[in-house]
Amino acid sequence: MTDKIMTARKAVDTFIKDGDQIALGGFTVNRNPMHIIREIIRQKKKKLYLVVHSHGQGMELLIGAGCVERIELAYGGVARFAPTGYLFKKAFKDKTIEVEDYSNYQMTLRFMAGAMGLPFIATKSGLESDIVRKFGFSPQIRGKGKIPEHKLKVINDPINEDGGKVVVLPPLNPDVALIHAQYAGEKGTIRINGLSFADIEQAKAAKTVIVSCEEIVPEDYIRQDPDRNSLAHFIVDAIVPAPFGAHPTACHMYYDYDPNHLNYFKKIAQNQDSFNRYLDEWVYPFETMEDYLTKVGFKDLLKIKANSALGYAPGLDRR
Amino acid sequence: MEPYTATEIMALTAGSLVQNNDILFAGTGLSMLAATVAKRIHAPDAIVFFETGGIDPSLEELPLAVADPRVMVGTSVNSGLADALSILGHPKFRTIAFLGAAQIDCYGNLNSTMLGTYENPEQRFPGSGGACDAASLAYGIIVFMQHEYRRFVNKLDYFTSPGWLSGYNSRREAGFLRGGPMAVVTNLGVLKFDDITKMMYLDQYYPFTDPETIALKTGFSLDISRAKKCSPPKEDELKMLRQEVDPQRLILGPMPG
Secondary structure (H helix, E strand, O other), X not given: OOOOEOXXXXXXXXHOOOOOEEEEOOXXXXXXXXXXXXXXXXXOOOOEEEEOOEEOHHHHHHHHOOOEEEEEEOEEOEHHHEOOOHHHHHHHHOOOOEEEEOXXXXXXXXXXXXXXXXXXXXXXXXXXXXXXXXXXXXXXXXXXXXXXXXXXXXEEOOOOOOOOEEEEEOOOOOOEEEEEEEEEEOOOOEEOOOOOEOHHHHHHHOOEEEEEEEEEEOHHHHOOOHHHOOEOHHHOOEEEEOOOOOOOOEEOOOEOOOHHHHHHHXXXXXXXXXXHHHXXXXXXXXXXXXXXXXXXXXXXXXXHEOOOOOOOOOOOOOX | OOOOOHHHHXXXXXXXXXXXXXXXXXXXXXXXXXXXXXXXXXXXXXXEEOOOOEEOOOOOOOOOOOOOXXXXXXXXXXXXXXXXXHHHOOOOOXXXXXXXXXXXXXXXXXXXXXXXXXXXXXXXXXXXXXXXXXXXXXXXXXXXXXXXXXXXXXXXXXXXXXXXXXXXXXXXXXXXXXXOEEEEEEOOEEEEEOOOOOOEEEEEEOOOOOHHHHHHOOOOOOEOOOOEEOOOOOHHHHHHXXXXXXXXXXXXXXXXX
């Protein structure tokens, strides 16, 4: 065992401060770092500044629980369960959060630029759109703390005279990246199965990396097949053992998304009182995965258990 | 004639616009159906990929999200956003993206972000996701819309994804290397864009409606002079869509009648 392995409580308490800029790993209904997110809510972290590409269930919980002050994002929804996240939508309309819109490629490039130490990164994506013309963050806060001086700039291609206009984007170097992975070696080598989304770029760009994982395996075991590994051990600061730690979102080869839970959440998310009751029922009482999973129950866990050949639960009733 | 729903004819019509060997960028909902339909009916060599990084999955079960674990099975490569989104603009590939939106204007520019403004927001939609990237970089896009007056607008509340901008040559002049909307598939018909002006016109209308009704449901002046009546779905295609592609009717919704 190494000192990187710790509980969610210790990881959040040690590494996350009010006001931090946080990159959430996963994508809409897949591999959201839900165990860590529920702990952030239990510790009542405030004024978080989320930077995501397409985020879903985890972002919904954090917004609903009042932990979020501002977000840079490309997409806020939980797929068919909530094409636009209800809590995101409400917070946007009530202006309780500040939102800056980018595209998925732009956000991914920004994480990549941060990871590579680039001063900016260029793309053709978004020319002439309101993504380059309209600004969600107030001008007064631009350039303060982690907020980039410019959302982006449109310039002439500086290399190729015939290249026309390009969009240049500021890099992202979040304070913390939260990732949920299938495997972690004891020293922190990480293996993500299935799609990595932008988790690897997010982790490499961040100052601090917290990874929750389905299983911790011996470091020499994960190094027997290094071709399949996603992150080098020294990039990772905290490893949190969390079987089913992405529930109710999916984790390839381990479990599917939980349609029962997500449909239930869809109902309760439409009203602040019922959402607060959800927090009382599902978030505040359970510090450990064992207690949380007892609440979810065997029956629903077995329904979503992944088939080991397919990686999801075939025939799962997803209506 | 077997009764069918608007969603069913939309999926089949959009699927028919795909060519074999196209590389399809699919989103959630109808685009997932259209891509799967195309592959099973007439474009078996079309490749489907998802912005999340799933490249050419087997799609034995219908994914409900681009991040569904069902897009990670039988794939050629499982990668991530950087890899997948960089395929979009690769000049070597005829990449066709299926997109949906809340609003569209006569040049096929799209809004999937909001109604109102950041200062006075009226409604919020999820945002670009990969839509702006696809509209900017892909060889072409096919748009799905519910055909409603409030959605076919003169001016977008928010301009998320670039279509033909202000028509004629404006897209190239703005710095885009290629792309632009090829067709808009709605619950009433198929709209295309004039070769010169790049303005939308009605190309086909479904058997259960007529061009005048469609013009009335369009918030800008629509050329209906070139409109042809579309044939109803073929029975074997309808059967395949219902029995193989979406047996749980997760996206198709209720059966007709």
